[in-house]
Structure formats: structure tokens, C-alpha cells
Amino acid sequence: MTATFEWGDAEHTVIHIAYQGRWTWSEVHQTQAEIHELIRDRDDAVNYIVTWDNENWIPGGISENLGLLFDRLRSVPNIGLVVIVSTNALFEPLIRLFIRLTGKPPFEFAFADSVEEAYILLEPAQV
Numbered sequence: 001m002t003a004t005f006e007w008g009d010a011e012h013t014v015i016h017i018a019y020q021g022r023w024t025w026s027e028v029h030q031t032q033a034e035i036h037e038l039i040r041d042r043d044d045a046v047n048y049i050v051t052w053d054n055e056n057w058i059p060g061g062i063s064e065n066l067g068l069l070f071d072r073l074r075s076v077p078n079i080g081l082v083v084i085v086s087t088n089a090l091f092e093p094l095i096r097l098f099i100r101l102t103g104k105p106p107f108e109f110a111f112a113d114s115v116e117e118a119y120i121l122l123e124p125a126q127v
Contacts, residue, residue, distance in 0.1 A: 003027040005035060008049055013080075014122060015039070016115070017050045022057050025065040032069060036076050045080035049118040052086040058094065066098050074106040082109045083118040 002023040008014030015035060019028070039046045073079060086092065092111050099105060112118040 003031045005031055008119075012046070013044065014047045014049060014119075017048060019050075019052045021053075022059075023052070024059055025061060028065065028069060029072070032072060036072075039078060040076065042078055045078050047080035047122050048082040049112075049115060049122070050082060050084050051115060052084075052088060052091060058088060058090060062094055063098060063101075066095070067102065070102070070105050076106075079107045081122060082107050083112050083121050084109060085112050085115055085118050 002021045003017070003019050005015055005017040008016040015038075017031060017035070084092070084095070110118075110121050112121055
């Protein structure tokens with residue numbers, strides 16, 4: 001599996017999700033289902049850092065699969081800020097275009113150039 005996740009801090013307020021290599025949408029959906037089970041009974045918000053490390057890979061079906069993912073995430077009320085880190089120059093514009101066409105996602109989001117920058121962006125969300 002090219003998708004992994006782990007707690008990003010000792011307080012369990014951040015989950016770091018990493019997609020490496022030629023990931024698939026089924027891995028994205030499976031990973032999110034596992035995370036949902038992990039956080040669904042928590043009262044506090046959980047922030048996400050999501051990294052994609054393959055600058056040349058986005059599998060087909062991005063619109064359909066982002067739609068399915070956003071629909072599923074609507075049932076997870078305690079998602080905090082989602083920070084997306086990707087080296088793929090097309091990823092951010094594609095996600096922004098999808099959001100412009102379909103409406104606001106069920107979470108707040110930001111883009112970062114590195115995991116370190118993502119943690120800096122999360123600092124206000126963790127107060």
C-alpha cells in the first residue's frame with residue numbers, strides 16, 4: 001500500500017497522511033475510512049497534514065473521487081484544518097478548480113510547500 005498515516009503529535013490533534021509513488025483512489029478512500037474509525041468518537045478537532053510525494057502522478061477520475069471523498073468527509077464533524085503538501089504543480093490548481101465548480105468542502109483547508117510549513121499553519125488551529 002502506498003498510503004500510510006500516523007499521529008503527527010503527542011496530543012493526537014494532528015494526523016499525518018502520506019501518499020507515496022503511484023497511489024490509487026481506492027487507497028485514499030480506504031485510508032480515510034480507517035482514520036474516520038480512529039477519530040469518530042473524539043470530541044475535539046483533529047487536523048490533517050496530507051502529503052503527496054509524486055510530482056508526476058495523479059490517477060484518473062479526480063473529479064468523481066474528490067466528490068466521493070468530500071461527501072464521506074461531511075459525516076466526520078471533528079475534522080479541523082486540512083493542510084495539503086504536494087510537489088505536483090498541477091495538484092493545487094486541480095483541487096481549487098474542483099472546489100470552485102462544486103462548492104465549499106466540508107473542512108477548512110490550506111496548501112503548504114513542506115511538512116514543516118504545514119505544522120506552522122496548524123499552530124493557530126491547535127490553540
